[in-house]
Amino acid sequence: MTRGRGSFLVAALLAFAAIEMPRLDAKQAVFRARTESVAISASVKRGNAPVANLTANDFRLTDNGVPQSVEAVTIESVPLDVTLFMDTSGSTAGALDRMKSNVITIAKMLRPDDQFRLMTIGLSVDTPVPWQRAGSPISLDMKAVPGISLVYDALFVALTHTPATGRRHLIVAMTDGEDCGSLLDGARVLDASGRSEAVLHWIYVSNQGDFDQLSIPAWCTPTDAREVDFVAQSAARTGGDSHRSRFGDAAVRTFAQILDEFRQSYVLRYSAQGVKSSGWHTVAVQVPAQQALTIKARSGYFGAP
Amino acid sequence: MGRPVLVAFAVVLFVTPTARTQGNGIDLKGLLDTYYQGRYDEAVAKAAAIPDLGPFRLRFVQDSPVWVNADPARSEARSAAAAAFLLEVTAARLESDWGRFSDLIEWTCVQLRTTAAPTEFERSWHAASHALAGRARAREWLLGEFPLLPHQKAPEQPRTVPRWVQRMEATQPKPPAHLTHALERFPDDPHFQLSRVVAWTWGRDGEPMRNVRVRDDDDQRRPSRAPQLEAIVTLEPLTAVPDVAAEAWIRLGMVRFTAGDFAAALRAFEAAQPIATETSMKYLAYFNAARALERLQRVDNAVRAYQQALEIVPDAESATVALTSLQFMRDDRDVAVSAINRVFNRKPGPAETATSRGYGSFLRWDALKTAMRAALKRDKS
Numbered sequence: 001m002t003r004g005r006g007s008f009l010v011a012a013l014l015a016f017a018a019i020e021m022p023r024l025d026a027k028q029a030v031f032r033a034r035t036e037s038v039a040i041s042a043s044v045k046r047g048n049a050p051v052a053n054l055t056a057n058d059f060r061l062t063d064n065g066v067p068q069s070v071e072a073v074t075i076e077s078v079p080l081d082v083t084l085f086m087d088t089s090g091s092t093a094g095a096l097d098r099m100k101s102n103v104i105t106i107a108k109m110l111r112p113d114d115q116f117r118l119m120t121i122g123l124s125v126d127t128p129v130p131w132q133r134a135g136s137p138i139s140l141d142m143k144a145v146p147g148i149s150l151v152y153d154a155l156f157v158a159l160t161h162t163p164a165t166g167r168r169h170l171i172v173a174m175t176d177g178e179d180c181g182s183l184l185d186g187a188r189v190l191d192a193s194g195r196s197e198a199v200l201h202w203i204y205v206s207n208q209g210d211f212d213q214l215s216i217p218a219w220c221t222p223t224d225a226r227e228v229d230f231v232a233q234s235a236a237r238t239g240g241d242s243h244r245s246r247f248g249d250a251a252v253r254t255f256a257q258i259l260d261e262f263r264q265s266y267v268l269r270y271s272a273q274g275v276k277s278s279g280w281h282t283v284a285v286q287v288p289a290q291q292a293l294t295i296k297a298r299s300g301y302f303g304a305p
Numbered sequence: 306m307g308r309p310v311l312v313a314f315a316v317v318l319f320v321t322p323t324a325r326t327q328g329n330g331i332d333l334k335g336l337l338d339t340y341y342q343g344r345y346d347e348a349v350a351k352a353a354a355i356p357d358l359g360p361f362r363l364r365f366v367q368d369s370p371v372w373v374n375a376d377p378a379r380s381e382a383r384s385a386a387a388a389a390f391l392l393e394v395t396a397a398r399l400e401s402d403w404g405r406f407s408d409l410i411e412w413t414c415v416q417l418r419t420t421a422a423p424t425e426f427e428r429s430w431h432a433a434s435h436a437l438a439g440r441a442r443a444r445e446w447l448l449g450e451f452p453l454l455p456h457q458k459a460p461e462q463p464r465t466v467p468r469w470v471q472r473m474e475a476t477q478p479k480p481p482a483h484l485t486h487a488l489e490r491f492p493d494d495p496h497f498q499l500s501r502v503v504a505w506t507w508g509r510d511g512e513p514m515r516n517v518r519v520r521d522d523d524d525q526r527r528p529s530r531a532p533q534l535e536a537i538v539t540l541e542p543l544t545a546v547p548d549v550a551a552e553a554w555i556r557l558g559m560v561r562f563t564a565g566d567f568a569a570a571l572r573a574f575e576a577a578q579p580i581a582t583e584t585s586m587k588y589l590a591y592f593n594a595a596r597a598l599e600r601l602q603r604v605d606n607a608v609r610a611y612q613q614a615l616e617i618v619p620d621a622e623s624a625t626v627a628l629t630s631l632q633f634m635r636d637d638r639d640v641a642v643s644a645i646n647r648v649f650n651r652k653p654g655p656a657e658t659a660t661s662r663g664y665g666s667f668l669r670w671d672a673l674k675t676a677m678r679a680a681l682k683r684d685k686s
Contacts, residue, residue, distance in 0.1 A: 117650070124622045124657035130650045141652070145400055147442070148660065153626050160633060160645045181660060183596075183627050192633055214404030216441050305636055 038063070038272055041168070041199050041239040042285050042297035043265040050264040051293060059268055060286045066274040077263065079113040080170055081131070081163045083198070084255075087175030087205070088120040088142055089149035095205070095247035096144050099174075103129070103140060105252050109259060110134035115167075118142075121150040125157050147216040151175050152182035152189045155234065159189070159196040169198040170262050171240075172255055174247070176206045177231040186230025193234035194280065195302050199265075201240040201258045202231050205247055239265075239298035268297075277303045331355060333364035334372045340390040341383060341685075345678060348390060353397035358405045365391065365409060370416075382685045385426045388413045389681050392433050396670065403441045410434055411446075411481040423490040426680040431487035432666070433673040435500045438483065439665025444507040449482035452505055454539045495549040496666075502539040503556055503665045509533040536560050544576070551581035555589050559662070562597060571597040585658045585668050588617045592624050592659050604631060620648045623659030 040061065044051040056070045084106060086099050107116050111134060118129035118138075122145035129138055155173060163169045179186065193200060232242045245254040268285065275281065285297040340348035355361050373383045391413050395406040414434070417427050438447050453459060466474070484504060487497045537560055543553035558573030574594035581587040595610035611628035615621060625648045629641035661668040 119649075123660050124654070125626070125649060127649055127651060130652065143400070147440075150660065156626060156630055156633075157645055157649050160629065160638075160642050162638075162642050181663070183623055183659065184630050188630050188634075192630065195633060195636075195638070215401045216399065216403050302636075 038270055038281075038283075038301060039197075040268045040270075040283055040285065040298045040301075041265055042268055042295060043239070043261050044287060045261070045294045045296075046290075046292060050261055051287075051290070052264060054266065054287065056268075058287050058289060059266075060288050061268055061270065062284045063270075063272050063281050064275045065282070068270045068273060070268045070270050079115070079167050080110070080262070081115045081117075081161065081167055082110060082134075082259075083117050083119060083158045083161065083169070083171045085119045085154055085158055085171065085173040085175065086142070087149065087151060087173075088122065088144050089146065089151075089180070096142065098247040098251075100140055100142055102174075102247060102251050102255075103142075104138060106255050107134065107138055109256060119154055119158060121145070121148075121154050123148060125150055125154045145216075147180075149178060149180040150182045151177060151179040151231065152184045152186055155189050155200070155231070156184050156192050159192045159198055159200065159234075159238075162197060168262075168267075169196075170259070171198050171200040171238075172203060172258055173200065173231070173235075174203045174205050174245075174251060175231070177202065177204060177229070190230050190234050190237065191302075193237045194300060196238060198238060199240045199262065199298075200235045200238045201262075202235045202242045203251060203254050203258075204242060204244045205251060237299050239296055241296055272303070275303075278305045279303055331360050331364045333361070333368040337369065337372050337383075337387055337390060340393075341386040343682070345393065349393045349397055352390070352394045358398070358402060362405065362409060366412065373416075379685075381420065381424075382681075384416055385424075385430070385681055385684050388417055388430050389426075389433075389677050392430065392437065392677070393674065395437055396674070399437060399440055403437070403443075407438070407441075407443065407446055410437075411483055414481075414483060414486055418486060418490065424680075424684065426677070426684045428487075428491055428494065429673070429677040429680040431484075431491070432496060432500075433670070433677045435484060435487070435497070435504075436666040436670045436673050439500075439504070439667040440661075440670075442507045442664065444504050445480040447482070447484040447504045448501065449480055449485065452482075452501075454502060454505055454535060456538045457535065495543060495546045498539075499543055499549045499553060499556070500666060502536050502543075505539075506533055506536050506556075506560065507665075509536075533560055534564055547580075551577045551583070551586045551590065554580075555586060555593060558593055558597070562593070562600075567597045567600040571601065583669070583672075584617060588614050588621060588624075588658050589662060591617060592621075592627075593662075595624070595627065599627075599631070604635075607631065618658065621659070622648055622654075622657050625649075 042059075044054060059070050061068050061070055084103065086103070088096065088099070103118055107129075110116055114134040115131050116129065116134050117127060117131045118140075120126045120128055120142055122143070128141050132138075151173075155171075158171045158173070161169055235242055241258075243254050243258070245251045272281070279302070280300055281303055282300045283298060285295055287293050287295065336348050336352050339351070352361065369387045373380050373387055376383060391406070391409055395403070395410065398406070414431075417430065420427070435447065444452070484497065484501055487494070488501065491497055537557060540553050540557040540560070544550050544557065546553070554573050554577035558570040558577070561567075561570035561573055571594055574590050574597060577586065577590035578594070581590050591610050591614035595607045595614060598604075598607035598610055608628060608631055611624045611631075614624040615628070618624070625644050629644050632638065632641035632644075658668050666673065
């Protein structure tokens with residue numbers, strides 16, 4: 001749900017400019033989600049293969065049940081802001097060495113005009129690698145902090161990032177999804193996912209290493225993940241998905257698949273017509289003329305009050 | 306054989322098999338000399354960098370008494386230095402190795418308690434040790450298996466336990482109840498009294514646990530949290546003791562909050578606000594008040610209270626997350642995004658006060674360490 005700044009051509013020019021100046025700072029970060037124009041990320045696959053070359057006319061999009069005229073369909077080759085969130089709490093800390101290796105490998109997959117940051121969690125939400133241009137050397141200082149797992153707080157912080165115009169934001173969260181100690185609850189994260197421009201993918205990874213019984217014990221029993229899976233719901237709401245993997249080569253392969261799919265996804269832009277601006281807007285996307293497609297699209301957004 | 310001797314014997318037995326042949330590479334006496342000379346950080350950094358703690362443990366048990374007694378005229382000061390050194394090394398390795406130090410701390414506690422009169426160093430050392438145990442939420446280690454608050458009575462009827470269970474239990478090592486030793490030596494210390502009730506609530510509370518389901522795995526409704534409310538009986542008198550009043554109000558508010566009485570929680574946090582002098586306590590008084598106000602649906606007041614918390618600790622992560630999540634929901638996003646970018650787009654900083662609030666006095670570890678070092682210097686001179 002992004003404000004339309006002009007035509008696709010303008011957007012493309014801005015994207016090109018962003019290649020020259022990929023550094024993002026707070027002044028550049030202008031949130032555009034609350035305005036009348038909406039952008040919906042959507043990936044279209046047949047089997048495991050992304051479907052390319054779709055045009056605006058191929059899509060049918062409804063906003064709160066009202067069909068909308070899609071103004072532009074963009075096959076996204078624009079630069080990306082990629083947030084990699086790694087759960088360094090006790091429940092996954094046994095794989096710390098593989099996590100570090102994964103970070104280095106994943107950062108190398110990005111294009112020079114992309115941006116990258118790494119978020120982890122300890123007694124607070126940490127950013128061991130703040131936003132930096134892809135390809136820059138990475139200085140890693142990751143450590144496991146057991147007994148607390150601020151998954152919700154970290155996801156909220158990740159979701160609030162607003163990419164500069166012409167860029168897109170991909171969040172890949174590698175975590176078991178079990179929160180412990182966050183200030184925010186899962187419902188607040190789910191709400192934020194409906195207000196964020198980001199696409200969130202969750203790679204479920206559990207502790208693949210030996211947990212040291214003599215470290216700080218885990219005393220907190222997270223339970224809501226088994227009742228309401230807020231992380232999976234948040235991912236789905238943004239048009240992302242849930243995956244299962246293991247730290248190491250498997251996680252890297254999963255990330256590569258997500259990245260590839262994201263780069264080949266579409267952005268459907270429209271000005272909402274015939275619906276009230278405020279409140280939750282349920283969005284449905286179809287490609288009526290083709291059968292057996294899997295479409296993952298943002299499920300909706302919060303309109304401006 | 307008394308319990309202290311048993312503890313020492315157990316420590317030696319535990320460390321010896323794993324480290325008997327490996328301990329020679331560590332110059333523990335040299336590290337203690339360095340620490341005793343006041344080069345605290347240097348000694349601690351060297352010790353904390355030792356990859357395998359097995360040999361360190363062995364050397365500590367074998368060499369520290371020898372080092373202490375090498376200068377009989379100063380044995381008390383040297384004993385204090387060895388004890389402080391151990392706590393600081395524990396802090397440096399706390400997250401990964403608490404369980405490798407906790408028995409050594411208790412062993413050291415036994416040594417310190419051999420002096421007839423408790424010293425101010427011993428008081429500060431105990432306070433620091435409670436902070437570290439707080440991070441581990443080591444309730445049994447601090448209080449024993451079935452701790453009682455002062456107003457609670459032990460069950461009148463002894464448990465009827467089969468003889469074979471009694472025999473089995475007798476062979477199990479008992480937790481040292483470390484905090485009770487401090488209370489025996491300093492029965493009137495309000496900080497220790499507060500630490501006791503805070504530790505007592507661990508495992509009975511929901512802080513900072515979130516989103517507990519109403520029903521358990523067997524679809525049974527979870528029992529009420531009435532047992533935790535008993536902590537209030539101990540906390541309330543402490544609100545009248547100036548040294549700990551602010552924190553007692555905050556802890557009391559946290560108990561009320563956990564029990565779902567947000568109005569009472571708010572009153573407690575507001576009572577702490579004008580009397581809190583420590584930065585961390587002032588921050589918690591406003592931050593927690595904001596959380597209670599949120600739960601009372603007084604969102605504008607909550608925003609103001611979060612902002613007041615951020616005036617006390619600018620860019621505090623906890624208040625930033627809480628405040629921006631409200632702003633995000635109210636569509637005041639530019640302000641929220643700006644704050645998030647400022648606070649979180651940077652490398653990790655020190656531990657955060659509010660997320661540390663569930664770990665007892667650990668949130669003031671730095672101050673307690675400084676106090677311990679100061680007491681050490683006074684004893685030495």
